[in-house]
Amino acid sequence: xxxxxxxxxxxxxxxxxxxxxxxxxxxxxxxxxxxxxxxxxxxxxxxxxxxxxxxxxxxxxxxxxxxxxxxxxxxxxxxxxxxxxxxxxxxxxxxxxxxxxxxxxxxxxxxxxxxxxxxxxxxxxxxxxxxxxxxxxxxxxxxxxxxxxxxxxxxxxxxxxxxxxxxxxxxxxxxxxxxxxxxxxxxxxxxxxxxxxxxxxxxxxxxxxxxxxxxxxxxxxxxxxxxxxxxxxxxxxxxxxxxxxxxxxxxxxxxxxxxxxxxxxxxxxxxxxxxxxxxxxxxxxxxxxxxxxxxxxxxxxxx
Amino acid sequence: xxxxxxxxxxxxxxxxxxxxxxxxxxxxxxxxxxxxxxxxxxxxxxxxxxxxxxxxxxxxxxxxxxxxxxxxxxxxxxxxxxxxxxxxxxxxxxxxxxxxxxxxxxxxxxxxxxxxxxxxxxxxxxxxxxxxxxxxxxxxxxxxxxxxxxxxxxxxxxxxxxxxxxxxxxxxxxxxxxxxxxxxxxxxxxxxxxxxxxxxxxxxxxxxxxxxxxxxxxxxxxxxxxxxxxxxxxxxxxxxxxxxxxxxxxxxxxxxxxxxxxxxxxxxxxxxxxxxxxxxxxxxxxxxxxxxxxxxxxxxxxxxxxxxxxxxxxxx
Amino acid sequence: xxxxxxxxxxxxxxxxxxxxxxxxxxxxxxxxxxxxxxxxxxxxxxxxxxxxxxxxxxxxxxxxxxxxxxxxxxxxxxxxxxxxxxxxxxxxxxxxxxxxxxxxxxxxxxxxxxxxxxxxxxxxxxxxxxxxxxxxxxxxxxxxxxxxxxxxxxxxxxxxxxxxxxxxxxxxxxxxxxxxxxxxxxxxxxxxxxxxxxxxxxxxxxxxxxxxxxxxxxxxxxxxxxxxxxxxxxxxxxxxxxxxxxxxxxxxxxxxxxxxxxxxxxxxxxxxxxxxxxxxxxx
Numbered sequence: 001x002x003x004x005x006x007x008x009x010x011x012x013x014x015x016x017x018x019x020x021x022x023x024x025x026x027x028x029x030x031x032x033x034x035x036x037x038x039x040x041x042x043x044x045x046x047x048x049x050x051x052x053x054x055x056x057x058x059x060x061x062x063x064x065x066x067x068x069x070x071x072x073x074x075x076x077x078x079x080x081x082x083x084x085x086x087x088x089x090x091x092x093x094x095x096x097x098x099x100x101x102x103x104x105x106x107x108x109x110x111x112x113x114x115x116x117x118x119x120x121x122x123x124x125x126x127x128x129x130x131x132x133x134x135x136x137x138x139x140x141x142x143x144x145x146x147x148x149x150x151x152x153x154x155x156x157x158x159x160x161x162x163x164x165x166x167x168x169x170x171x172x173x174x175x176x177x178x179x180x181x182x183x184x185x186x187x188x189x190x191x192x193x194x195x196x197x198x199x200x201x202x203x204x205x206x207x208x209x210x211x212x213x214x215x216x217x218x219x220x221x222x223x224x225x226x227x228x229x230x231x232x233x234x235x236x237x238x239x240x241x242x243x244x245x246x247x248x249x250x251x252x253x254x255x256x257x258x259x260x261x262x263x264x265x266x267x268x269x270x271x272x273x274x275x276x277x278x279x280x281x282x283x284x285x286x287x288x289x290x291x292x293x294x295x296x297x298x299x300x301x302x303x
Numbered sequence: 304x305x306x307x308x309x310x311x312x313x314x315x316x317x318x319x320x321x322x323x324x325x326x327x328x329x330x331x332x333x334x335x336x337x338x339x340x341x342x343x344x345x346x347x348x349x350x351x352x353x354x355x356x357x358x359x360x361x362x363x364x365x366x367x368x369x370x371x372x373x374x375x376x377x378x379x380x381x382x383x384x385x386x387x388x389x390x391x392x393x394x395x396x397x398x399x400x401x402x403x404x405x406x407x408x409x410x411x412x413x414x415x416x417x418x419x420x421x422x423x424x425x426x427x428x429x430x431x432x433x434x435x436x437x438x439x440x441x442x443x444x445x446x447x448x449x450x451x452x453x454x455x456x457x458x459x460x461x462x463x464x465x466x467x468x469x470x471x472x473x474x475x476x477x478x479x480x481x482x483x484x485x486x487x488x489x490x491x492x493x494x495x496x497x498x499x500x501x502x503x504x505x506x507x508x509x510x511x512x513x514x515x516x517x518x519x520x521x522x523x524x525x526x527x528x529x530x531x532x533x534x535x536x537x538x539x540x541x542x543x544x545x546x547x548x549x550x551x552x553x554x555x556x557x558x559x560x561x562x563x564x565x566x567x568x569x570x571x572x573x574x575x576x577x578x579x580x581x582x583x584x585x586x587x588x589x590x591x592x593x594x595x596x597x598x599x600x601x602x603x604x605x606x607x608x609x610x611x612x613x614x615x616x617x618x619x
Numbered sequence: 620x621x622x623x624x625x626x627x628x629x630x631x632x633x634x635x636x637x638x639x640x641x642x643x644x645x646x647x648x649x650x651x652x653x654x655x656x657x658x659x660x661x662x663x664x665x666x667x668x669x670x671x672x673x674x675x676x677x678x679x680x681x682x683x684x685x686x687x688x689x690x691x692x693x694x695x696x697x698x699x700x701x702x703x704x705x706x707x708x709x710x711x712x713x714x715x716x717x718x719x720x721x722x723x724x725x726x727x728x729x730x731x732x733x734x735x736x737x738x739x740x741x742x743x744x745x746x747x748x749x750x751x752x753x754x755x756x757x758x759x760x761x762x763x764x765x766x767x768x769x770x771x772x773x774x775x776x777x778x779x780x781x782x783x784x785x786x787x788x789x790x791x792x793x794x795x796x797x798x799x800x801x802x803x804x805x806x807x808x809x810x811x812x813x814x815x816x817x818x819x820x821x822x823x824x825x826x827x828x829x830x831x832x833x834x835x836x837x838x839x840x841x842x843x844x845x846x847x848x849x850x851x852x853x854x855x856x857x858x859x860x861x862x863x864x865x866x867x868x869x870x871x872x873x874x875x876x877x878x879x880x881x882x883x884x885x886x887x888x889x890x891x892x893x894x895x896x897x898x899x900x901x902x
Contacts, residue, residue: 317708318715320711323704324772328734331734337745385641388641389638393638393642409649412886416879417853417882419856420826420875427868499627524733529735578737585735593726593730
């Protein structure tokens with residue numbers, strides 16, 4: 001896949017691909033200038049240099065096992081704050097296991113075991129003094145298949161707040177409206193907040209799940225193939241949403257869809273067979289991959 | 304051509320046998336109604352609301368039996384439901400994987416023990432124990448109608464306890480099945496929002512609510528119709544009382560005890576009418592509970608049937 | 620950690636412990652029943668129990684030979700019609716699982732399974748006893764058979780569904796007709812499981828007492844006639860348990876022990892058979 005093809009995907013599918021790859025203070029180019037400029041940027045700098053300023057999650061030599069089988073091998077990477085980081089790779093490459101390790105969702109699976117460290121703001125997720133319940137409030141998650149509770153829309157978004165002990169009705173209303181607005185769902189559901197969430201369309205359900213995750217005010221949002229079960233229109237809505245959310249949240253997204261990674265992410269990590277093969281700015285991964293394997297994968301030679 | 308005609312006759316042939324099952328249910332309803340006509344005609348609705356039971360004068364009212372059946376079953380349900388649900392939750396959500404199968408097997412075993420064995424154990428072990436309990440009850444407590452009555456051992460308390468034990472395996476095995484059917488994505492959603500284990504389990508229970516109510520009702524149906532074990536420990540004395548200590552009587556027990564003694568037709572028809580009501584109640588309870596369980600399972604199956612991307616390595 | 624979170628976690632922990640406790644609470648009566656049945660029953664079980672007739676009231680000794688034979692005859696009659704009817708019905712449900720008719724039959728079988736056995740006993744009484752005005756082994760067997768049908772239906776259906784789909788397709792692809800495919804390939808594959816399932820169903824109805832009270836009635840004497848009242852283990856235990864004689868109590872426990880042992884053995888066998896079938900089904 002050449003750079004220009006990639007750029008055309010970016011600009012056609014996404015309405016306003018305000019390119020994120022600029023340092024503070026630089027002039028942000030208009031959409032139509034993006035193509036050439038991005039090209040210049042990629043060639044002008046080494047991939048890893050720009051976003052390393054502020055790291056939100058830092059992973060060090062992380063291994064993961066299910067019983068006797070090792071599914072992640074010595075993963076090390078820095079995930080920047082307030083950016084979108086995409087994890088790509090063929091099925092079974094470990095990307096899902098990895099993202100689920102960040103908020104320790106894998107704890108639920110018996111015989112799962114981790115070594116190494118995942119640090120969030122300098123605190124080890126797997127450290128003895130980390131409380132997993134608190135961790136998960138800080139690290140929200142959206143799943144591949146939308147999984148609303150069979151309750152009203154309102155109750156879905158309120159769930160995390162209520163188990164956290166919030167009872168104040170006005171406060172709840174306020175946060176629910178804000179969360180639904182941020183998830184770009186408010187206008188569609190504001191008149192039927194107490195209708196069942198199960199009646200929403202697939203895309204709406206997924207945005208509801210995002211609103212539900214946002215309601216507890218996480219710092220990081222993990223998304224495990226959030227659009228893989230949706231039609232193209234719903235997908236593009238979710239993608240727009242991801243793009244907007246990064247102003248406030250650090251986002252990590254697993255996707256099997258390379259165009260999607262290219263469209264929404266700032267940084268991309270390519271996984272294969274449980275190893276991190278390459279990690280760089282998204283442009284670099286897609287236009288100028290260093291590893292042969294990465295190139296083969298992003299150009300669709302295998303997958 | 305030959306093949307399709309063979310398929311047809313195969314389908315019809317086996318279908319005829321299947322139809323026998325439907326026929327059996329209808330046959331029971333028909334036969335029981337037919338054999339209780341005398342009593343239905345003579346007493347009408349009064350049969351269900353009066354308490355005289357006098358075979359000599361030919362006066363029959365079934366209220367005490369209905370009372371005893373409902374009271375013992377509801378008490379049993381109150382005891383059995385929390386335990387049965389606790390078991391279901393423990394086995395499907397909390398127990399180490401290795402223990403799961405054996406525990407499920409052991410609790411199911413409670414359902415396999417014959418009623419007569421429960422009864423035997425009830426008479427020789429449980430009843431003496433209950434008697435001790437009743438004797439030890441302080442007099443102050445005995446003033447409350449609930450604990451009023453002679454310390455016989457046999458009575459409502461013994462019946463409710465034994466029924467509770469007998470009902471537990473039915474409720475817990477269905478509830479276990481229901482919890483197994485709750486998609487794990489529901490629990491994951493809760494965990495990802497910072498739920499504790501119990502909070503995540505509550506979400507799973509909420510998802511399976513209708514099925515779990517069905518499981519409880521199924522247990523209720525069992526309790527209503529249980530005969531021998533209850534007959535052996537309830538004391539068989541027809542009275543409408545809230546006392547746990549006093550002997551009472553159930554619909555199934557009176558049929559078991561008096562059926563062969565029923566000398567005249569009216570007496571027999573009165574007993575069969577009790578059987579008819581028992582049939583109607585248990586069928587209704589079973590239908591409702593099956594529908595609840597079924598509606599829950601259908602809700603789960605629907606999203607699974609939709610195409611989803613092959614599961615990630617977490618399942619590998 | 621906030622106080623609120625600490626409270627929630629404590630609550631969760633307490634709840635988990637309560638659930639574990641529920642398991643223990645339920646296993647106590649199980650253990651107690653098994654303990655008493657073994658303690659009181661195993662000792663009372665001797666050769667006489669199997670070979671001797673009941674002694675007249677007041678005399679000690681004797682056995683339940685007539686009741687053991689009676690129970691065998693009763694479940695024999697039950698099996699004779701419940702197995703074909705239930706089995707073929709199960710085949711139909713497994714072969715045409717999605718039709719409205721099948722759903723109705725399945726539903727009826729489940730509901731029938733929940734109908735109290737004493738009610739089924741009344742039905743058999745009306746059907747077999749009343750017309751000839753005599754309690755009989757036949758009536759008891761019919762009552763047990765009715766109780767057995769829904770169990771056989773559901774067991775057969777479930778086990779047939781465990782048979783790998785490839786087997787059926789293979790047979791059909793070779794040009795076999797449906798009935799041939801079913802009876803020469805699919806049913807034989809599930810047969811060990813179905814047979815043990817049927818044995819469990821037999822054990823379960825052999826443990827029934829209530830429906831026999833006014834169909835087979837009971838008999839203190841030797842009888843193998845189908846048209847006469849006949850003794851059964853359960854009714855005998857029931858009668859003995861309510862008697863004032865210690866020796867009869869002893870024999871009642873022995874009878875209970877025998878029943879429990881039969882049921883335990885068969886349910887373990889069934890479990891192993893199902894597990895084997897499931898393993899076969901795994902890719």
